[in-house]
Amino acid sequence: MYNKKMHHLGSVRSVIRELFEFGKKRALEVGADKVYDFSLGNPSVPAPECVNQAIKELVNEMPSTALHGYTSAQGDLNVRKAIAEYINERFATKLGADSIYMTVGAAASLCITLRALSDGQDEFVTVAPFFPEYTVFTEATGATLKVVPMKKDDFQVDLVEFEKAITPKTKGIILNSPNNPSGVVYTKETIIGVTTILGNKQKEYGHPIYLISDEPYRELVYGNVEVPYLMNYYDNTIVCYSYSKSLSLPGERIGYIALSDKLQDERDIYACVCGAGRALGYVCAPSLMQRVVEKCLRATPDIGEYKKNRDLIYGALTEMGYTCINPDGAFYLFVKALEDDANAFCDRAKQLGLLIVPGDTFGAPGFCRISYCVSYDMIKRSLPAFKELMESYK
Amino acid sequence: MYNKKMHHLGSVRSVIRELFEFGKKRALEVGADKVYDFSLGNPSVPAPECVNQAIKELVNEMPSTALHGYTSAQGDLNVRKAIAEYINERFATKLGADSIYMTVGAAASLCITLRALSDGQDEFVTVAPFFPEYTVFTEATGATLKVVPMKKDDFQVDLVEFEKAITPKTKGIILNSPNNPSGVVYTKETIIGVTTILGNKQKEYGHPIYLISDEPYRELVYGNVEVPYLMNYYDNTIVCYSYSKSLSLPGERIGYIALSDKLQDERDIYACVCGAGRALGYVCAPSLMQRVVEKCLRATPDIGEYKKNRDLIYGALTEMGYTCINPDGAFYLFVKALEDDANAFCDRAKQLGLLIVPGDTFGAPGFCRISYCVSYDMIKRSLPAFKELMESYK
Numbered sequence: 001m002y003n004k005k006m007h008h009l010g011s012v013r014s015v016i017r018e019l020f021e022f023g024k025k026r027a028l029e030v031g032a033d034k035v036y037d038f039s040l041g042n043p044s045v046p047a048p049e050c051v052n053q054a055i056k057e058l059v060n061e062m063p064s065t066a067l068h069g070y071t072s073a074q075g076d077l078n079v080r081k082a083i084a085e086y087i088n089e090r091f092a093t094k095l096g097a098d099s100i101y102m103t104v105g106a107a108a109s110l111c112i113t114l115r116a117l118s119d120g121q122d123e124f125v126t127v128a129p130f131f132p133e134y135t136v137f138t139e140a141t142g143a144t145l146k147v148v149p150m151k152k153d154d155f156q157v158d159l160v161e162f163e164k165a166i167t168p169k170t171k172g173i174i175l176n177s178p179n180n181p182s183g184v185v186y187t188k189e190t191i192i193g194v195t196t197i198l199g200n201k202q203k204e205y206g207h208p209i210y211l212i213s214d215e216p217y218r219e220l221v222y223g224n225v226e227v228p229y230l231m232n233y234y235d236n237t238i239v240c241y242s243y244s245k246s247l248s249l250p251g252e253r254i255g256y257i258a259l260s261d262k263l264q265d266e267r268d269i270y271a272c273v274c275g276a277g278r279a280l281g282y283v284c285a286p287s288l289m290q291r292v293v294e295k296c297l298r299a300t301p302d303i304g305e306y307k308k309n310r311d312l313i314y315g316a317l318t319e320m321g322y323t324c325i326n327p328d329g330a331f332y333l334f335v336k337a338l339e340d341d342a343n344a345f346c347d348r349a350k351q352l353g354l355l356i357v358p359g360d361t362f363g364a365p366g367f368c369r370i371s372y373c374v375s376y377d378m379i380k381r382s383l384p385a386f387k388e389l390m391e392s393y394k
Numbered sequence: 395m396y397n398k399k400m401h402h403l404g405s406v407r408s409v410i411r412e413l414f415e416f417g418k419k420r421a422l423e424v425g426a427d428k429v430y431d432f433s434l435g436n437p438s439v440p441a442p443e444c445v446n447q448a449i450k451e452l453v454n455e456m457p458s459t460a461l462h463g464y465t466s467a468q469g470d471l472n473v474r475k476a477i478a479e480y481i482n483e484r485f486a487t488k489l490g491a492d493s494i495y496m497t498v499g500a501a502a503s504l505c506i507t508l509r510a511l512s513d514g515q516d517e518f519v520t521v522a523p524f525f526p527e528y529t530v531f532t533e534a535t536g537a538t539l540k541v542v543p544m545k546k547d548d549f550q551v552d553l554v555e556f557e558k559a560i561t562p563k564t565k566g567i568i569l570n571s572p573n574n575p576s577g578v579v580y581t582k583e584t585i586i587g588v589t590t591i592l593g594n595k596q597k598e599y600g601h602p603i604y605l606i607s608d609e610p611y612r613e614l615v616y617g618n619v620e621v622p623y624l625m626n627y628y629d630n631t632i633v634c635y636s637y638s639k640s641l642s643l644p645g646e647r648i649g650y651i652a653l654s655d656k657l658q659d660e661r662d663i664y665a666c667v668c669g670a671g672r673a674l675g676y677v678c679a680p681s682l683m684q685r686v687v688e689k690c691l692r693a694t695p696d697i698g699e700y701k702k703n704r705d706l707i708y709g710a711l712t713e714m715g716y717t718c719i720n721p722d723g724a725f726y727l728f729v730k731a732l733e734d735d736a737n738a739f740c741d742r743a744k745q746l747g748l749l750i751v752p753g754d755t756f757g758a759p760g761f762c763r764i765s766y767c768v769s770y771d772m773i774k775r776s777l778p779a780f781k782e783l784m785e786s787y788k
Contacts, residue, residue, distance in 0.1 A: 001565075001601050002659070002666045006510050010669030046458035055682075059449050064440035068643035104498050104647070107675030116400050133672070140673040171395075207395050249462035251681025253498070265396070272396045275404030278527070279534040281501030286680050287645025288449075 036382035073283035075102025105253035106242035116272035122171035128363035183327020219246035235262035430776035467677035469496025499647035500636035510666035516565035522757035577721020613640035629656035
């Protein structure tokens with residue numbers, strides 16, 4: 001007498017949530033200082049100062065009914081205009097306010113976009129390793145998600161496998177770079193490879209294939225690494241953005257969908273996005289936060305802290321003999337498990353107080369994810385346990 | 395190559411939106427003081443002082459990563475606990491934190507609840523006049539919405555018609571009181587009538603029928619009118635609440651779903667709600683606003699202003715000869731059109747600068763909705779136009 005699929009989705013605890021609960025229990029048994037929780041992707045760096053400043057200014061200066069009242073369904077016009085102009089300035093695009101639909105964060109951006117495009121019989125394609133909720137979001141529209149196996153040496157896209165995955169039923173691709181869970185940034189070469197294949201397949205099948213770029217980690221890159229802006233490589237690109245990580249406010253749920261001005265049937269797709277927003281109950285993203293991001297368009301959190309963390313944990317783990325890519329972005333380290341079964345490996349780590357997530361969830365068996373958006377001190381304290389773990393396999 | 399249904403939903407401008415655009419154009423032609431926009435339901439009363447105070451306190455006192463970080467998917471535990479206790483205190487229920495799922499406003503509450511319950515082949519039933527997005531939200535789950543014709547004399551529920559509408563396929567009922575668009579509060583007698591029928595039908599069919607109470611206008615009632623709390627009348631009740639109107643912050647999108655502690659399969663339904671939240675991308679409602687409502691649980695806006703508006707417009711219009719019910723709640727007056735076709739009537743009103751919404755949208759042909767959440771002064775200035783409209787029909 002209820003929706004069995006929803007029941008399943010709501011009852012199965014995610015592996016990450018299980019770990020989190022275990023951590024709390026374990027802390028009571030052995031002391032909180034002996035539990036090293038690397039499971040969650042909750043930013044550990046405070047929001048840039050301008051966020052709280054903007055909140056206070058808006059509250060003090062704007063009339064209540066305007067500040068807290070409905071904006072238009074697709075978001076406040078001035079906010080959308082400011083975002084479009086900012087994107088144009090950075091990436092030489094030609095977006096307008098009506099290229100942008102404000103959303104309640106990354107999950108909403110994806111759910112709305114998939115619902116806008118999917119007729120229910122379609123296939124979407126993503127590349128492993130990938131964020132597991134993609135499957136949930138895609139299947140909620142009646143479509144299916146096909147996963148391109150991962151390229152284990154560098155976690156870029158295996159172009160041969162990618163090409164094989166595209167069929168006449170392919171409606172769209174979801175790419176996530178900087179990547180959760182690998183921390184890898186897809187290179188220009190990868191993007192050119194992917195978009196060349198898509199361009200050819202579009203011609204061959206005679207219909208558009210949309211490239212959905214899920215990029216909440218765009219601003220979290222270290223050094224001078226460039227994250228290619230996909231609209232500049234492929235016309236049929238839709239960007240799903242969230243300020244969760246770039247402004248360190250994941251709880252506030254604020255982001256946007258941006259349609260390339262060169263998108264085929266651009267006005268029709270925008271209408272679909274508006275319709276999907278309506279059908280899913282997503283009209284008018286939180287009004288105060290819309291205006292906060294407008295005021296903080298140019299802000300970034302202090303990623304120096306993440307970089308310090310990355311350098312510490314990457315350096316220490318590789319020195320101990322662990323195998324992993326030095327991640328250019330996001331705040332994840334993706335490490336090869338010391339046995340074939342990453343679940344067994346993570347279980348053994350758990351006994352030493354190390355809470356890390358097996359890669360199976362991300363379509364990457366044999367690997368595990370370490371979220372280093374934690375305190376530098378906790379990483380330091382955890383290193384002996386990583387050492388002990390390594391030694392237990394010798 | 396996209397979802398045609400979504401395209402339709404996103405392209406068809408709502409009647410209300412059309413009116414709004416017309417108003418802006420008209421204001422340029424004849425002057426803003428000669429346009430009387432009664433079309434929107436955007437609160438005209440500022441949020442109670444405690445809202446902005448709470449925002450500032452939270453921003454000043456809570457660490458950024460805690461305040462703006464993810465809460466648990468169903469909402470912050472303390473917030474849910476506080477809301478449950480507040481409901482228990484007011485309505486003698488026995489809810490716990492896990493009876494509550496925090497949402498991004500009323501639309502989200504409904505979309506999640508319908509998705510949690512609907513298997514795709516079900517029927518939901520509502521009573522005219524009704525909020526038109528119910529159809530959109532219901533159909534988005536694959537289910538259908540059946541509408542009980544309105545009871546024209548008092549806009550309560552026609553119990554004979556209501557009983558006829560319930561079939562073995564009925565999964566749930568959506569009731570909205572105080573009602574948008576009629577402003578009517580369903581009486582205790584109406585609620586007893588409705589729930590008695592539902593109780594009997596449940597027994598007859600051998601499966602639960604859920605009563606979904608959509609009540610964003612609960613706190614907007616005038617005089618000593620009681621709004622019956624449906625959980626106290628019917629065990630299988632799910633309350634969809636939003637703070638949009640009660641705290642005058644519709645743009646902030648914050649509300650909750652509350653399951654009666656006596657709900658059949660209560661834990662299973664809660665799991666379905668969590669699953670539906672996940673499938674629709676609705677995990678973790680905006681974190682700052684969750685804590686704001688916790689701090690403002692007991693606050694209400696100054697409804698004295700709405701009452702003054704109601705008394706003015708109801709008094710003046712009935713004196714001119716218009717037929718309408720004196721609404722006990724919300725901020726709408728539902729007036730009988732002066733000809734059979736309410737669209738033609740509203741068009742004529744429009745020529746006089748009066749922007750009012752034909753009832754057809756609400757399943758109530760022959761009537762029209764006047765939103766009096768506007769300035770007292772505008773109502774006063776509009777009265778000659780209402781008089782002229784009346785006279786044009788004599």
